Amino acid sequence: MTRPSTRILQAFAALLAVGFFLLPVAYLLSVSFKRPDDVLTGRFWPTDPTLANWPAAFEATSLSTFILNSVVVSVLSGVLTIAITLPAAYAMIRLGIGKKFLPQATLASYIAPPIVALLPFFFLLKTIGLLNTHAGLILVNGLLNIPVAFWLIAPFLRRVPAEIEEAAALDGANRFRTLVSIVAPMIAPGIAATSIIVIILSFNEFLLASGLTLSDSMRTLTVGISLFQGDRLVNFGQMAAASLAGIVPIYAIALLMQKHLVEGLAHGGVK
Amino acid sequence: MTSIPEAERAGRGRLAAAPEKASVSPRDWRNALWVAPLVFSLIVTTVYPTIFLVSLALTKSTLGKPFGAFVGLKPITRALFDPNFHSAVLKSVLFAFSSAIVELVIGFALASLFVALLKAGRYLLTLVLLPLMTPPVMVGIAWKLILAPSGGLLNGILLSWGVIDQPMSFLASPVPAWLSIGVADLWQWVPFVTILCFAALVSLPDGVREAAQIDGAGPWQRLRHVILPLVAAPLASIFLLKLIIGFKLFDLVYVLTFGGPGFTTTNATFGIWRLAFEQFDVGRAAAQTLIFAIVIGIVTIPVVRLHKRASEYYS
Numbered sequence: 384m385t386r387p388s389t390r391i392l393q394a395f396a397a398l399l400a401v402g403f404f405l406l407p408v409a410y411l412l413s414v415s416f417k418r419p420d421d422v423l424t425g426r427f428w429p430t431d432p433t434l435a436n437w438p439a440a441f442e443a444t445s446l447s448t449f450i451l452n453s454v455v456v457s458v459l460s461g462v463l464t465i466a467i468t469l470p471a472a473y474a475m476i477r478l479g480i481g482k483k484f485l486p487q488a489t490l491a492s493y494i495a496p497p498i499v500a501l502l503p504f505f506f507l508l509k510t511i512g513l514l515n516t517h518a519g520l521i522l523v524n525g526l527l528n529i530p531v532a533f534w535l536i537a538p539f540l541r542r543v544p545a546e547i548e549e550a551a552a553l554d555g556a557n558r559f560r561t562l563v564s565i566v567a568p569m570i571a572p573g574i575a576a577t578s579i580i581v582i583i584l585s586f587n588e589f590l591l592a593s594g595l596t597l598s599d600s601m602r603t604l605t606v607g608i609s610l611f612q613g614d615r616l617v618n619f620g621q622m623a624a625a626s627l628a629g630i631v632p633i634y635a636i637a638l639l640m641q642k643h644l645v646e647g648l649a650h651g652g653v654k
Numbered sequence: 655m656t657s658i659p660e661a662e663r664a665g666r667g668r669l670a671a672a673p674e675k676a677s678v679s680p681r682d683w684r685n686a687l688w689v690a691p692l693v694f695s696l697i698v699t700t701v702y703p704t705i706f707l708v709s710l711a712l713t714k715s716t717l718g719k720p721f722g723a724f725v726g727l728k729p730i731t732r733a734l735f736d737p738n739f740h741s742a743v744l745k746s747v748l749f750a751f752s753s754a755i756v757e758l759v760i761g762f763a764l765a766s767l768f769v770a771l772l773k774a775g776r777y778l779l780t781l782v783l784l785p786l787m788t789p790p791v792m793v794g795i796a797w798k799l800i801l802a803p804s805g806g807l808l809n810g811i812l813l814s815w816g817v818i819d820q821p822m823s824f825l826a827s828p829v830p831a832w833l834s835i836g837v838a839d840l841w842q843w844v845p846f847v848t849i850l851c852f853a854a855l856v857s858l859p860d861g862v863r864e865a866a867q868i869d870g871a872g873p874w875q876r877l878r879h880v881i882l883p884l885v886a887a888p889l890a891s892i893f894l895l896k897l898i899i900g901f902k903l904f905d906l907v908y909v910l911t912f913g914g915p916g917f918t919t920t921n922a923t924f925g926i927w928r929l930a931f932e933q934f935d936v937g938r939a940a941a942q943t944l945i946f947a948i949v950i951g952i953v954t955i956p957v958v959r960l961h962k963r964a965s966e967y968y969s
Contacts, residue, residue: 397767397778404782404845407796410807414799425810467691474688481689489692492700494954496902498923499947502710502930502940503703506720526695587789589905590923594931605791609909612795619799626792637787641780648846649853 415623422619436618440625443618445599449607450629453586456520456603461582463525465574468532473562476540477548486533493530500527501594508595515597523595524585532581538650539573540566576647579640583633604629710940717934729941738917739925739942743949746922749832750900751953753839758893760840761847768848769855779852782845790842794909797838801825801910828918831911835919838906843899847892854888855881887965894954894961901950922946 414422415436417429424430440446474480475489504523505514513519543566551561567574589605596602602610608626637644711729714722733739768775785793800807803823812818824830862880882889904923907913913920913928920928926946930939 393767393770394774397764397771397775400764400767401778401781404785404841407793407800407841408784408788410800411792411796423805425805425807425813427807427810467695471689471692474685478685478688480685485689485693488696492696494898494950495700495703495947496923496950498902498904498926499707499943500699500703501927502936502943503706505717506706507698507702526699529692529695529699583787587787587791589789589791589908590927594927605789605905608795609791609905612798612909619802619805622795623799626795630788630792633787634784637783638780641783644783645780645849648849 411623411627414619415627417620419618419620436620436624437628439618440621440628443621444607444611444625445602446607446625446628448600449602449604452517452601453604453629455517456524457582457585459517460521460524460528460585461578463521464528464532464581465578467525468529468536469567469574470559470562472533472536472540473566476537477543478558486537489530489533493534497527497590501591504591505594514595515601517601519595520592520603523591524588527591528581528584531584532577535577535580535647536570536573539570543569572643573647573650575640576643579636579644580647586633707940707944710936711944713937715937715940717930717936720936725937729937730945733938733941733945739922742920742922742925743946745920746901746903746946747949747953749836749903749921750897753836753843753900754893754896756836757840757844757847757896758889761844762851762889764844764848765851765855768852779849782848784845785842786845788842790905791909793838793842794906797834797841798825798910801834825911826915828915831915831919835903835906835910838910839903843896847896850888850892851885854885858884886967890961890964894957897954897957
């Protein structure tokens with residue numbers, strides 16, 4: 384067994400590391416309660432806390448529009464990603480459709496950085512009239528997240544016992560019914576984790592959203608925040624409040640679903 | 655391309671007959687329906703952009719008016735001999751490799767620590783999910799507030815400890831600016847690496863550690879000769895994944911430094927973005943994008959090979 388002194392040292396190192404990973408978010412939170420002159424002290428805690436920054440951040444920018452745009456785009460693009468990936472992954476892994484080539488091509492397509500897609504998609508959306516629309520962003524995010532979703536969902540599909548499908552086949556269920564009513568419920572945690580991760584990826588996306596939206600009414604949260612930094616929100620307190628406003632719900636979802644998320648990520652990486 | 659080979663091997667071991675038994679007649683046209691939307695989207699996200707970028711690069715193209723007069727290979731040769739573009743690509747490559755190496759080492763160490771802490775480690779693991787869920791733009795803003803010359807947390811601490819006499823502007827000089835981007839990237843991605851390493855470590859057979867301990871191997875020998883060979887394959891996958899993510903660096907540069915001071919933190923992605931969306935020189939941006947994509951392919955191939963060898967040799 385490990386000696387007690389080593390134990391204490393390990394616990395201390397782990398807490399230090401976790402502290403480092405919580406510090407920037409905690410500082411952002413602290414700054415969001417600081418008055419402008421208080422920000423300049425460079426101390427961690429606010430000396431004279433105020434709630435004023437939060438409503439002010441919403442008044443100074445179209446923050447609520449940005450958040451709404453981000454939610455609409457990320458949730459619907461997540462639905463699109465799963466709707467395309469789940470049946471395809473099932474067919475590739477359980478039915479052997481696409482041989483070895485298709486799964487490899489799907490994963491390999493993730494290597495190209497998003498900048499490669501930016502200009503072609505700009506002109507594509509412009510041609511089909513979807514530039515600067517929710518639908519355009521949903522389409523782009525939905526398609527580009529497919530490799531990640533496949534990578535995450537594949538290990539869950541591999542673990543479904545073959546007997547279950549054979550039994551369903553004997554009962555006369557067709558393959559699509561088998562997927563929807565037997566396989567999907569079995570891997571529900573995997574589908575949930577995958578959905579949340581691709582939704583968060585779209586929510587956090589910046590490069591494509593900045594190039595493919597042109598007006599304030601269509602901006603997503605990340606683009607809106609980036610444009611206002613150093614513009615209307617020179618006030619650090621308001622900037623911190625605005626940054627946190629949209630991501631607090633994400634944190635809440637992440638903490639509620641932590642078990643599934645860690646499991647989902649862990650299975651994808653190793654197995 | 656990456657984790658498929660060993661994944662299939664693992665799958666075959668457990669579910670030996672599953673794919674064969676379940677597979678259907680390959681001539682059945684209905685089979686194609688399952689994957690048709692995915693194949694279509696792969697074409698839209700890979701084949702179409704490639705063809706489109708090539709045509710943009712061969713013509714005089716602006717954001718408002720693409721595909722003007724045919725100019726031949728001029729934009730491509732121009733990009734090939736542009737020293738600014740060379741250094742931007744070099745920065746992207748150096749950043750991707752150095753951040754992947756550093757973050758894999760730290761992430762692996764942290765994962766080992768969490769594994770050693772048993773149940774408490776699992777709780778701590780869920781806490782480090784937070785950075786992973788934070789949008790990179792907000793990560794940039796949080797670190798910008800910490801690093802700010804006036805009122806930044808870091809300057810405040812360093813001043814009060816007497817380490818420095820006057821505030822430093824970390825983002826205004828080349829090396830500290832890159833280090834700042836590196837720290838912010840590390841903050842965001844080490845948790846991801848840690849979760850993946852943690853999963854690799856807990857999947858080791860239970861007896862491995864104890865057996866090595868009884869043999870009288872020290873901690874380093876155990877790590878070097880027992881644990882590392884066993885997790886070499888997943889570590890290679892994780893390295894490859896972080897390398898690919900590293901090439902996508904954009905948001906942190908945009909928020910923290912905007913490519914500055916001067917052009918010191920302008921990497922390929924950021925340079926191309928400015929060319930296209932600030933100077934509207936889409937033809938040149940397309941040429942640079944194509945070259946950048948080819949460079950990524952070339953520098954990633956050895957890593958993919960290494961990954962393949964690691965998963966063949968060690969499993």
